[in-house]
Amino acid sequence: MPDLVRPAPDAxxxxxxxxxxxxxRLVAASFAVALVLVTLYGWFALPDDIQVLFTTSQRLTLLGVLALLVGVMVALALSVVRADESGLWFRNGLRTHTVPWDRVHQVVLxxxxxxxxxxxxPADGSAFSADLDAEKRQLMALQYGDGAAAQVGVEELRRRQRYWTTR
Known part of the structure; x- marks a missing residue:
């Protein structure tokens, strides 16, 4: 269930x-911790005479790969959607997007x-056409796997879109 700030009344x-x-977030944190623990176990399971064969640059490369993998998991876990009167602001991994309400056609899950x-x-003001070329953005903070909470989040975004586009 995503963390969700409760909606305000329509009035x-x-x-x-x-x-x-x-x-x-739970899966990413679990995998990151498991990956670090398995890496440490693997390193200390090596005999000392094998460990000394690794050069400093090789050790740094292994640590860099570990940091990269953990960093990717953390970046994905930091996905967020924020909706206010100006529109949607969301982060998917390391990339952020800002979409004003007048550009939002529909939120779909x-x-x-x-x-x-x-x-x-369309940014040029032309009519929206529902085809394979329609412009869309992923809202990775609203995961289908979060079940009913994701549906509640989508419904709340739809309600806010209706509220802000009819004002």
Whole structure:
């Protein structure tokens, strides 16, 4: 279940909504810890006469690869969606996006999708057409695996979009 700030009632302007994936953070943290522990176990399981054969640059390379793998897992776990009166701000891994409400056509989370998507209206102001070339962005903080909480998050984003586009 993603961490979800409870929605404000429709009658008043919604506060800022922040959604983070719980399952993704748990899995990434578990894998990162397991990877570090297995690496340490593997290193200390080597006999001393084998360990001394590794040069400093080889040791640094191994540590760099470990840091890269852990860094990728942490970056994915830090995915977040923030919705306020100006629109959506979201981070997928290391990349951030800002989408104003007038560019949001629809927030979609279908059965079998790994995460939610936001379908965007064309930047040139032309009409939205639902085809394979439609511009979209992933909302990795809304993971399908988080079940009902992800659906609640999608519904709340849809409600906020309706609220801010009708004002």
């Amino acid at each position: 008043v302007a919604p506060s800022t909504l922040v959604i983070r994936p719980r399952r993704l 279908r059965r079998g999708d790994p995460w939610a998507f936001v379908l965007l209206t």
